[in-house]
Amino acid sequence: MSAYFSQILILICIYAIVAGSLNLAFGYTGLVNLGHIAFFGLGAYTSAILTVEYQVPFMAAFFAAGAVAGVFGWVITAITSRLKGDYFALAALAFNFLAVAVFLNWISFTHGPLGIAGVPRPQIFGLKILSPEGYAAFAFLVMAAVFLFMRRLTASRYGRVLEAVRDDALGAEALGKNVFRLKCQCLVASTFCAGLAGSLFAHFIQFIDPYSFYLPDLIVALTILIVGGLASLKGSLAGALIIIIIPELLRFLPIPDHVVGPLRQAVYSAILIGILLVRPRGIFGKVDLE
Amino acid sequence: MLQIENITKNFGGVEAIKGSDFSVVEGRTTALIGPNGAGKTTLFDIISGFVRPDTGRVIFAGEELNKLQPFQRANLGISRTFQQVRLFRYLTIMDHLIMSEDSFDTKFWRNIFKRPRVERSKYEAVLEQFGIERTLDTVVSDLSYGQRKLLQIAMALRRPHKLLMLDEPVAGVNSVVQAKIENLLLDLKSKGETILLIDHDMNFVRRLADHVIALDAGVVIVDGTPEQVLNDSRVLEAYLGV
Numbered sequence: 001m002s003a004y005f006s007q008i009l010i011l012i013c014i015y016a017i018v019a020g021s022l023n024l025a026f027g028y029t030g031l032v033n034l035g036h037i038a039f040f041g042l043g044a045y046t047s048a049i050l051t052v053e054y055q056v057p058f059m060a061a062f063f064a065a066g067a068v069a070g071v072f073g074w075v076i077t078a079i080t081s082r083l084k085g086d087y088f089a090l091a092a093l094a095f096n097f098l099a100v101a102v103f104l105n106w107i108s109f110t111h112g113p114l115g116i117a118g119v120p121r122p123q124i125f126g127l128k129i130l131s132p133e134g135y136a137a138f139a140f141l142v143m144a145a146v147f148l149f150m151r152r153l154t155a156s157r158y159g160r161v162l163e164a165v166r167d168d169a170l171g172a173e174a175l176g177k178n179v180f181r182l183k184c185q186c187l188v189a190s191t192f193c194a195g196l197a198g199s200l201f202a203h204f205i206q207f208i209d210p211y212s213f214y215l216p217d218l219i220v221a222l223t224i225l226i227v228g229g230l231a232s233l234k235g236s237l238a239g240a241l242i243i244i245i246i247p248e249l250l251r252f253l254p255i256p257d258h259v260v261g262p263l264r265q266a267v268y269s270a271i272l273i274g275i276l277l278v279r280p281r282g283i284f285g286k287v288d289l290e
Numbered sequence: 291m292l293q294i295e296n297i298t299k300n301f302g303g304v305e306a307i308k309g310s311d312f313s314v315v316e317g318r319t320t321a322l323i324g325p326n327g328a329g330k331t332t333l334f335d336i337i338s339g340f341v342r343p344d345t346g347r348v349i350f351a352g353e354e355l356n357k358l359q360p361f362q363r364a365n366l367g368i369s370r371t372f373q374q375v376r377l378f379r380y381l382t383i384m385d386h387l388i389m390s391e392d393s394f395d396t397k398f399w400r401n402i403f404k405r406p407r408v409e410r411s412k413y414e415a416v417l418e419q420f421g422i423e424r425t426l427d428t429v430v431s432d433l434s435y436g437q438r439k440l441l442q443i444a445m446a447l448r449r450p451h452k453l454l455m456l457d458e459p460v461a462g463v464n465s466v467v468q469a470k471i472e473n474l475l476l477d478l479k480s481k482g483e484t485i486l487l488i489d490h491d492m493n494f495v496r497r498l499a500d501h502v503i504a505l506d507a508g509v510v511i512v513d514g515t516p517e518q519v520l521n522d523s524r525v526l527e528a529y530l531g532v
Contacts, residue, residue: 152402157395160385164378171376174338175390175449176364185398231380287380 041213043198069195229285
């Protein structure tokens with residue numbers, strides 16, 4: 001039972017980082033990054049390939065996962081610098097499809113649809129984390145560090161400028177703020193964190209394939225974000241807690257296993273619709289979803 | 291201080307600006323007048339970089355601005371307000387005042403590791419100076435239109451600048467706020483501030499401006515002192531169609 005709860009805690013930590021980092025871009029800066037899961041996947045693949053194929057130490061692979069996702073975040077912002085709002089969202093979503101297509105078809109590197117198996121458990125300074133409890137503690141520490149970083153950023157004057165960019169980019173530009181650079185920096189920070197979450201995910205599940213980073217995961221991340229509320233890190237934490245735990249309760253109901261999967265998606269949708277009807281800003285949201 | 295040389299701008303076949311030339315002299319208040327659609331706001335947008343001209347040059351303090359982005363022009367010392375007030379609706383008055391005073395807030399790493407102390411009394415004094423009777427923690431979407439106009443002017447003034455551009459500063463506000471803004475601008479004028487403003491209220495322009503430029507259909511039709519311009523038959527014709 002303790003292992004089961006540890007696994008739930010690990011998933012909460014991973015998805016809290018994914019949703020929190022998406023909140024940094026979407027909630028705070030107004031960048032509707034519908035390709036966020038691609039960066040989560042890039043982190044997972046980077047960490048898995050480096051440790052499985054090249055025997056790179058875990059900590060190096062972990063930070064490389066963030067770095068690779070961050071670099072791609074910068075590339076996406078540079079390419080889409082002239083796109084705003086819905087157009088940026090569509091371009092980001094297209095990037096997610098492109099990333100999955102690469103994961104599927106660059107077989108020599110990613111093993112295509114077979115995925116990468118045998119991703120090792122982390123070894124940090126000679127200490128191998130084998131137990132679920134140990135991994136849960138590690139994931140919790142990573143989540144705490146990522147949220148501390150994001151909290152420092154969003155509570156600072158820099159965070160206020162990101163919010164100004166979200167509310168009126170032209171007005172921010174008139175105040176001498178380099179909006180393009182701010183968006184770039186925000187997306188790099190956001191995708192770096194998503195990459196770290198990807199690494200945590202790969203070394204937890206120990207197997208990744210392209211379909212782990214596709215639309216269903218984007219829906220989970222968006223549901224957490226909307227339930228918790230935009231522009232609230234506390235909301236992303238609460239959202240992850242709710243969205244990971246509630247579907248788990250289905251396990252304890254007398255439902256056939258083959259129904260649990262689709263029912264889980266239905267539960268996400270029901271929670272999402274319920275929250276949007278009752279509390280459109282989510283639990284702790286500070287801005288409207290537009 | 292500012293030279294506009296042979297600026298033209300077309301929007302999908304409509305000639306908004308047809309070869310305009312004028313200059314703004316340092317330490318003086320210049321008013322840009324003209325009927326709706328004359329191209330005044332387009333010229334403001336061209337000067338501040340939000341609209342690219344098809345031809346012509348914008349020279350500010352001896353530097354050609356054509357290739358600079360709006361934020362670079364703002365950082366060179368062009369501070370402006372907008373006809374439709376542009377504030378950040380989820381942020382407070384204090385957030386706006388802090389954001390307008392320097393560029394510390396754009397430094398990524400420094401903001402993570404450093405928290406400058408905020409002297410509330412400094413910002414409370416700004417509210418008092420501009421007659422904004424709200425607390426610093428008021429979210430700007432809770433302000434009246436007049437208070438938002440005042441805040442926008444306060445922000446433009448707090449930015450380090452050489453040229454202040456005001457697009458219809460008193461349009462749509464009540465007479466009390468209008469008097470506040472006018473007194474504020476008269477005070478700035480007496481201190482030698484360089485101001486370029488757009489307004490339709492000719493009495494306001496007459497009281498404030500040293501120099502008036504009249505535009506009609508994207509062309510400068512006359513410029514000179516307020517008395518010369520406001521009594522010119524071409525200006526009367528442009529406004530009244532007589």
